[in-house]
Amino acid sequence: MSSTAVKITTLCENSVSSRGLLGEHGLALLLSFQDQKILFDTGAGLTLLHNARVLGIELRDIDAVVLSHGHYDHTGGLTALVNTAGSVPVYAHPEVFGAKYRVDSPYNQRYIGIPWSQKELEQQGFNFHLNHSWTELAPGIILTGEIPRLEKPEGADPKLSLKTDQGTQEDPLKDDQAIIINAPQGVIVVLGCAHSGLFNTLQYALELTGKKLIYAVLGGTHLLRLSLSRLSSIAEGLHKIGLQKLAPCHCTGRAAQYALYQTFGERLLEHRAGSTFTF
Secondary structure, eight states: OOTTSOEEEEEEOSSBSSTTOOOOSOOEEEEEETTEEEEEOOOSSSSHHHHHHHTTOOGGGOOEEEOSSSBHHHHTTTGGGHHHHOSOEEEEOTTTTSEEEEEEETTEEEEOBOSSOHHHHHHTTOEEEEOSSOEEEETTEEEOOSOOOSSOOTTOOTTEEEEETTEEEEOOOTTOOOEEEEETTEEEEEESOOTTOHHHHHHHHHHHHTOSOEEEEEEEOOOTTOOHHHHHHHHHHHHHTTOOEEEEETTSOHHHHHHHHHHHGGGBOOOOBTOEEEO
16 A cells, blocks of 8 residues: 555444454544554444454554544543553543543433543553644644534534533533544545534634645544434535545434435445545
8 A cells, every 4th residue: 555545444333344343332443644553542442452453453553542532432442552552642632531421310420431540541651642732643644633613513412511620511522633634635534523513623624734625534423313404404515515435433323324325325435343445
């Protein structure tokens, strides 16, 4: 594979593409570009090492880990990396270690944040790089940092909560971020869950790159629990901005997949654990 090509392999996802792989509610993607290998999220912790082994991927070769946000299904595989990747740098937003909960009622509250404290992970050898603003991870690879909210995120969920000294509030998920790759074909945006909003994220990607079009979007879009009419409107909006390839997964939902397929047809790519995308 040419060093100028982009290869993205999905290590963890809710579903699988072939025999031998395991699925879990989580996401982990391995990005290869310009001789850099970046692990974007780590899944929930049950399938990362197993699926990497089945796919013949050496996690000890990765150059960095990026956390899209601080939910367990994107960070639970961190400690599984200790004996394979060593003291690889980990890039995240400073609020990634917030006390994140899902609050369905006052009597039904579940912790959904990172399973370990920053101190515990640092004692295991992790080297955290925490930044509010965008970071160039390598030539052509940008980590967005905190994403401006020009409009309310499409999949905003008031049950996703943050506990602070002042009490419990709806989690603003300021730690949500994405990776932007300036590939030969065009801009590729890789999402964790797009908690900042799908269109907010894509607009910021254009701002950071100075480009006018986005070629491809892959990852979680958090379009669950939206009406079909709203989903159709979102799909049409993505079509209007000139998107050529779309590979949603994880927290996208069946209804959203259906609506997106109605608009994108064969440009909507199947995305499961074991999927590989080359641009």
